[in-house]
Amino acid sequence: MTAEVAVLGAGMHPWGKWGRGFVEYGVAAARAALVDAGVGWRDVGSIVGADTVRGGYPGYVAGATFAKALGWQGARVASVYAACASGAQAINTARTQILAGMADVVLVVGADAAPKGFFRPAGGDRPDDPDWLRFRVLGATNPAYFGLYARRRMAVHGDTLEDFAQVKVKNAAAGALNANARYRKTVTAEEVAASAVVADPLRLLDICATSDGAAALVLSSMEFARRHGAADPVRIRAVSTVTPTYPTTVLDLPDIATDSAAVVAPADGTFRASIARAAYEEAGIGPEDISLAEVYDLSTALELQWYEDLELCGEGEGAKLLRDGVTAPGGRVPVNTSGGLASFGEAVPAQAIAQVCEVTWQLRGTAGARQIEGARVGVTANQGLFGHGSSVVAVR
Amino acid sequence: MVANWFAGEGDDFRLLGTRCTACACVFFPREDGFCRNPGCAGGELAEVPLSRRGRVWSYTDGRYRPPAPYVSDPELPWEPYTLIAVELEAERMVVLGQSVPGVSVADLEVGMEVEVVQGVLDEDSGTTWTTWHWRPVAVGA
Numbered sequence: 001m002t003a004e005v006a007v008l009g010a011g012m013h014p015w016g017k018w019g020r021g022f023v024e025y026g027v028a029a030a031r032a033a034l035v036d037a038g039v040g041w042r043d044v045g046s047i048v049g050a051d052t053v054r055g056g057y058p059g060y061v062a063g064a065t066f067a068k069a070l071g072w073q074g075a076r077v078a079s080v081y082a083a084c085a086s087g088a089q090a091i092n093t094a095r096t097q098i099l100a101g102m103a104d105v106v107l108v109v110g111a112d113a114a115p116k117g118f119f120r121p122a123g124g125d126r127p128d129d130p131d132w133l134r135f136r137v138l139g140a141t142n143p144a145y146f147g148l149y150a151r152r153r154m155a156v157h158g159d160t161l162e163d164f165a166q167v168k169v170k171n172a173a174a175g176a177l178n179a180n181a182r183y184r185k186t187v188t189a190e191e192v193a194a195s196a197v198v199a200d201p202l203r204l205l206d207i208c209a210t211s212d213g214a215a216a217l218v219l220s221s222m223e224f225a226r227r228h229g230a231a232d233p234v235r236i237r238a239v240s241t242v243t244p245t246y247p248t249t250v251l252d253l254p255d256i257a258t259d260s261a262a263v264v265a266p267a268d269g270t271f272r273a274s275i276a277r278a279a280y281e282e283a284g285i286g287p288e289d290i291s292l293a294e295v296y297d298l299s300t301a302l303e304l305q306w307y308e309d310l311e312l313c314g315e316g317e318g319a320k321l322l323r324d325g326v327t328a329p330g331g332r333v334p335v336n337t338s339g340g341l342a343s344f345g346e347a348v349p350a351q352a353i354a355q356v357c358e359v360t361w362q363l364r365g366t367a368g369a370r371q372i373e374g375a376r377v378g379v380t381a382n383q384g385l386f387g388h389g390s391s392v393v394a395v396r
Numbered sequence: 397m398v399a400n401w402f403a404g405e406g407d408d409f410r411l412l413g414t415r416c417t418a419c420a421c422v423f424f425p426r427e428d429g430f431c432r433n434p435g436c437a438g439g440e441l442a443e444v445p446l447s448r449r450g451r452v453w454s455y456t457d458g459r460y461r462p463p464a465p466y467v468s469d470p471e472l473p474w475e476p477y478t479l480i481a482v483e484l485e486a487e488r489m490v491v492l493g494q495s496v497p498g499v500s501v502a503d504l505e506v507g508m509e510v511e512v513v514q515g516v517l518d519e520d521s522g523t524t525w526t527t528w529h530w531r532p533v534a535v536g537a
Contacts, residue, residue, distance in 0.1 A: 133425070141458065144457075147456030148453075197459050199458060246434050251481050251492060257489055257492060263420050
């Protein structure tokens with residue numbers, strides 16, 4: 001178990017399709033987080049950016065870009081890329097610097113202006129890139145993988161299309177209460193069923209969209225927080241950034257095949273489950289302590305998978321947990337009180353940070369109409385392409 | 397585009413992987429650089445054909461045209477393709493591939509036996525790019 005860092009501030013730029021650049025969104029979120037923290041930009045000792053691509057420039061930029069936009073003030077800088085886990089790695093980089101005594105206050109920013117439609121690999125002939133290969137050889141889009149997982153759950157666990165639809169119904173209802181969400185309308189199961197099939201068995205409303213958006217956090221040492229007058233701040237107690245264990249036995253984005261398990265016996269549990277387990281172990285808590293969870297609902301079916309990977313229920317019991325209302329507001333462990341990706345859409349470098357923003361507001365008791373009563377411990381979970389684990393445990 | 401991923405014609409058509417000569421781990425797509433078993437000091441990687449038949453782990457389809465680098469003619473109406481993830485028993489691995497043309501998700505079930513056959517990925521006036529397809533054994537028999 002490691003020492004804790006304080007979450008002094010959280011901020012977002014509302015998500016949507018705004019048609020502007022990622023720097024604008026990131027700076028807005030950063031300023032909101034600084035105001036929320038009551039910390040001036042000049043008092044920030046380090047800035048960590050979760051990376052995105054700028055205009056096709058063959059380099060990923062973020063930390064220094066935001067620092068320049070906020071006004072150069074000499075802060076330490078880092079930029080991290082870990083696909084969907086970029087935000088969690090940015091948070092972890094900030095935490096590491098604080099715990100190492102390299103900075104008292106660190107600003108973490110993730111922002112993106114996502115392209116319309118399917119995510120796609122960078123251009124050129126690049127057969128050494130598994131992401132390029134799966135498109136070129138198979139035309140396997142992200143929703144294709146979500147469809148494979150969903151169909152597998154139906155065959156193995158008996159999940160139904162109605163179960164998947166109810167995840168969307170739940171998350172859309174939460175998103176309708178969130179001013180930062182892109183989609184703010186409730187959705188019915190009938191509307192899900194009436195939407196077009198994208199990748200059988202999943203429909204348009206089962207799959208998250210792509211969005212513009214940004215999220216930012218101001219993290220500090222506990223000592224700085226006390227001096228700053230924040231006696232009882234939300235604290236980050238664990239950040240899991242684990243890699244998989246060979247052999248991985250679940251077909252995973254963007255791979256064309258799993259590892260062979262014929263010679264080396266697979267570890268107990270999947271990669272996704274190991275992400276959560278590492279976070280729980282580091283935090284010194286168990287799934288029974290969780291008040292709420294923010295998980296990557298890239299698809300409705302995938303949210304049910306996360307229930308099991310977070311050990312909120314046993315394997316194959318995700319749909320039952322949903323049907324019993326356990327993961328709905330008022331249930332034992334509400335999941336995606338923010339509205340989730342179902343309501344936000346993907347802005348890749350921002351979304352893992354946005355999850356922590358929601359948990360922060362819930363633990364503070366300032367989530368407004370979305371507030372979960374008595375929230376004490378929140379967990380976030382996601383997985384970045386190419387084997388990046390990502391889970392954050394925050395406590396109050 | 398992807399050299400030596402498969403070979404042979406007709407009933408001899410097989411996917412090709414590599415096997416570490418030190419620890420016997422098998423890799424597909426072929427791994428020619430280094431053995432990825434963390435418990436292996438690393439051995440030579442030798443080409444090995446994969447099992448011809450396996451069982452459906454899961455399946456889906458693509459109702460919308462995928463972006464480049466997938467090649468499709470934007471002038472033609474989009475024809476959904478079917479993707480099948482196949483569990484190979486001997487290798488204890490899952491390999492994704494498109495189904496043979498004409499097989500839809502309605503023809504498939506998890507656990508169904510399929511076999512690998514040669515297929516066409518795309519072609520222009522000068523070149524035909526071949527690939528592998530999965531075909532339900534009941535259809536092919």
